[in-house]
Amino acid sequence: MTDRRSRFESGSIAWFLQRVTAVVLLFTLGFHFLWLHFVNHAAEVTLWGSALRMDRFVYFIMIVVFLVTAAYHGLNGIYNALLNHGLSGRRRTVVFWLLTIAGTVLVIQGIRIAVAMAGVIS
Amino acid sequence: MSDSDADRTIRPETSGLNSEDPEEPESDVTESTGETVTLRIFRYDPEVESKQDAGFDTFRIPTHEGMTILDALIEARDEQDPSLTFRHSCRQGVCGSDALFINGSQRLGCKTQVSELKEPIQIEPLPHHPVVKDLVVDMDSFYERMRAVEPYFDPDDPPPDELTERYQSRENREDVKLSTRCIWCGACTSSCTIASNEDVYLGPAAINKGYRFYADEREGEDRAEERLEILQEHDGVWRCQTQFSCTNVCPQDIPLTEHIQQIKRDATKADLRFW
Amino acid sequence: MGAPYDRGLIEDFGRFRYFSAGMWAWVLHKVTGWVLIGYLFAHIAVLSTAIPAASDPEAIAAGTDLYTRTIQGLEGIFLVRVLEVGLLAAAVFHMTNGIRLLLVDLGIGLEREAEGFYVSVAVTAVITVLSIPVFLPPEVVPW
Numbered sequence: 001m002t003d004r005r006s007r008f009e010s011g012s013i014a015w016f017l018q019r020v021t022a023v024v025l026l027f028t029l030g031f032h033f034l035w036l037h038f039v040n041h042a043a044e045v046t047l048w049g050s051a052l053r054m055d056r057f058v059y060f061i062m063i064v065v066f067l068v069t070a071a072y073h074g075l076n077g078i079y080n081a082l083l084n085h086g087l088s089g090r091r092r093t094v095v096f097w098l099l100t101i102a103g104t105v106l107v108i109q110g111i112r113i114a115v116a117m118a119g120v121i122s
Numbered sequence: 123m124s125d126s127d128a129d130r131t132i133r134p135e136t137s138g139l140n141s142e143d144p145e146e147p148e149s150d151v152t153e154s155t156g157e158t159v160t161l162r163i164f165r166y167d168p169e170v171e172s173k174q175d176a177g178f179d180t181f182r183i184p185t186h187e188g189m190t191i192l193d194a195l196i197e198a199r200d201e202q203d204p205s206l207t208f209r210h211s212c213r214q215g216v217c218g219s220d221a222l223f224i225n226g227s228q229r230l231g232c233k234t235q236v237s238e239l240k241e242p243i244q245i246e247p248l249p250h251h252p253v254v255k256d257l258v259v260d261m262d263s264f265y266e267r268m269r270a271v272e273p274y275f276d277p278d279d280p281p282p283d284e285l286t287e288r289y290q291s292r293e294n295r296e297d298v299k300l301s302t303r304c305i306w307c308g309a310c311t312s313s314c315t316i317a318s319n320e321d322v323y324l325g326p327a328a329i330n331k332g333y334r335f336y337a338d339e340r341e342g343e344d345r346a347e348e349r350l351e352i353l354q355e356h357d358g359v360w361r362c363q364t365q366f367s368c369t370n371v372c373p374q375d376i377p378l379t380e381h382i383q384q385i386k387r388d389a390t391k392a393d394l395r396f397w
Numbered sequence: 398m399g400a401p402y403d404r405g406l407i408e409d410f411g412r413f414r415y416f417s418a419g420m421w422a423w424v425l426h427k428v429t430g431w432v433l434i435g436y437l438f439a440h441i442a443v444l445s446t447a448i449p450a451a452s453d454p455e456a457i458a459a460g461t462d463l464y465t466r467t468i469q470g471l472e473g474i475f476l477v478r479v480l481e482v483g484l485l486a487a488a489v490f491h492m493t494n495g496i497r498l499l500l501v502d503l504g505i506g507l508e509r510e511a512e513g514f515y516v517s518v519a520v521t522a523v524i525t526v527l528s529i530p531v532f533l534p535p536e537v538v539p540w
Contacts, residue, residue: 011360012393015386019502022495029488038531042481043472047450047457047464074434081427084361086319106441113444116451166402176402226415253402315420364501366419366510380507387504 018076021069028066051120060114067110071103158182160242161194163206167255170205176253178244179203185236191245192220192231195257208257215373218305221312222257223249228309228371248308250318263320264308270324271332271352278342294339301334301381303374310368310378316361323361326368326378329353333381336388350389359385418511426494429487436484443467475533482532486525493517 036042040049053059079099087095161181167173181198192210199206211217213232220231223246225239236243251259281288310326311317317325324332335341336349353359359382368378416424450462457465471477497513500506506513 011354011358012386012390015360016390016394019499022499026492026495029492033485033488037481037485037528041531043469043478045465045468045472046460047447047462048460050447050464051451051457070434070437074430074437077430078434081430084316084322084363086322088321102438106438109445110441113441113447116448120451120454120457168402226412315423363423364419364498364510365417365423367417369507370417370419377507379501380504383502383504383507386502 014076018073018080021073024065024069025073028062028069031062032066047117047120051117054114054117055121060118063114064111067114068107071106071110075099075103157185159185159189159194159236161198162242162244163195163198163257164246164253165206165256166253167205167207169255179206180242187237189236190232191222191224191229191234191236191239191243194236194243195231195245207255216305218307221248221307221309221373223247223312228313230307230309230373233373248312250312251308261308264311264325264327265306267311267320267324267328268306268331271328271349273328273331273335275335275338275341276345277340278344288340290338290340294337297337298334300376301330301337303376304330304334305374307373309371309373310376313367313371315365315367316363321357323357324353324359326362326382329359329362329385330376330378330381333385336385347392350385350392353385354389359389362386418514422494422497422510422514422517425490426498429491429494432484432487433491443471478533482525482529485528485532486521489524490517490521493520 036045054063076099079096082095083092159182161183162178163181164176165173165179166176181194181202183194183197183202185194192213195206195208196210199208208222208231209219210231211219215230215233218230221228222231224231224234225244228248231245245257247253247257247259248261251261251263254260277288304327306327308327310330311328314323314325316323332349332353336346336353341349362379362382364379364383366379369376369380372378444464446464446467450457450464453462456462494514494517497510497517500513501510
C-alpha cells in the first residue's frame, strides 16, 4: 500500500530491539526491585547508601544499562501504541522526535545522577 | 415498511408454522423439538424511516436439533420478517458470506449451533465495517487489503514449457496447508483491534494470504523476498500485537498468529543478515 | 441507498465482557507499560535531587541532605507506600506477561497462550500479596 522501504526504516530492527531490551530488562528490573525494595528498604534510602552502591563499577554499569534499555523499551512502546491508534504522516514524525528527545534527556539526566552519586565517595 | 416499535417483536404464534403436537410425524428430518430460541438481531435500514435509528429486534424462532444461527436467521426472514437482510450463499462454511458478530464474537452463522449459545442470542453485523443494512456490512476495505498482498501465484521463472506441472514437495505443502483454508469471511480482521483502522494495518487475513505464497517454495527466492517487503510495509506485520483474537475466531482454524509471527521472524533474520 | 451506519468505538470498548485472554493480556500489558514509563520519568526527577545534594558532604554525613530528605519524606507518606505496591504489581505483570510474549514471538506454545496469561496474573497476585509487608510500614500490616 505504500512505497518500498529502506532497510533502516524497517520495523524489523525496532521490533527486534524491543525484544532484546525486554530480555535485558527482565534481569535489570528484577534485580532493581529485589535489591532496592526487598534487600535494602526504600524507606531507609540515604544519599550515602546510594553513593556506596553507585561507587561499585559493576553496579554503575548495570544501572546505566538499565536506564538506557528502559528508556528505549518504554518510549518505543509508547510510539508503537500511538502507531497502532493510527498516528501517521507529519504528526508521526513530530512524535518520533519528541520521544527521541525525551529519551535522550532522560538518559543524560540519569547518567548525571549516577555520576553525582558516585562522586560523593572520593 | 412502517412498523411501529411494538410490532417489531414478532412471535412465532403469528407465523403459524410449527405444529405444537409432538405426536404428529413430520417429513422434515430436522424435526422441531417444540422449543424456541430468542434472537436479538441488529436492525438498520437507511431507506425505511422507522429503521434509520439502529436498534435491535427480538425474534422467537422454533428450534430443531442441529439448528445453526444461519438456519434461525433464514427462518426469521422467511416466516416472520421478509425485510430482514443478511448475506449467505453455500450454507456450509465454504463461501465465507455469513460471518457475523454473535454473542460478542465473530463467527460464521452456518457453523454456529444455536444450542451452544446463551440466550438471548445477540446477532450483529461484523464490527469495524460500515453497516449497509441490518446484518450486511460494506467489506470493501477488507477486500482492498486482501488485494494489497497480491494474492496470486507468481513464480520467479515460468515453467520450462507451458504444459509442465509445478509439483510441490509434501513438506512444503504441509507448511502452506492451513493458510490455504482461508475463505475470505473477514472474521479475523474484524476481531483485531489494530486492523479496525484500515490505514493502520493489513490485518490477519491479508497477512495469512501473503504467507500462503511467501511460504510456497515454487514461487522462488526473489518473489519471496518481495513478499516479505510487502508484508512488512509500515501497515504490515509489525502492527500485530499478538492479541490472538484472529486465531480465536477463525472458523477455519487457521493459526493466523503463528503465520504472522513466522513472517516477523523471517523478516528480522533477513534484515539482520549482513553477510 | 442511504448512508452506511458507523457504529464507532462501542465496537472496541463496549465489548470487554467478551474479551479473550489474549485481549486482556494486551490491554494490561499496555496499561502497565504506560505506568512503568511514567514512573521512570518521575523516578529520575526525584533522584535528580542527588545532584545538588552531592556537593554538601556535611549534610550527607548527617543524613540531612536534600536527596535523603526528599526520599524519606516521600516514603513517609502512606499513599506513596500503597502506590509502590501497585508499581510492583505493574512491573511483575509486565515482566511475566513479557516472558509469555517473548515465547509467543519465538513461536513457542502459541496454542497455550491463554494459560500463559492466567499464569502471569497468578504470579503477579502472589508476589504482590507477599510484598505487602515489605512495602507498607510494619504498624499497618496485620501479620
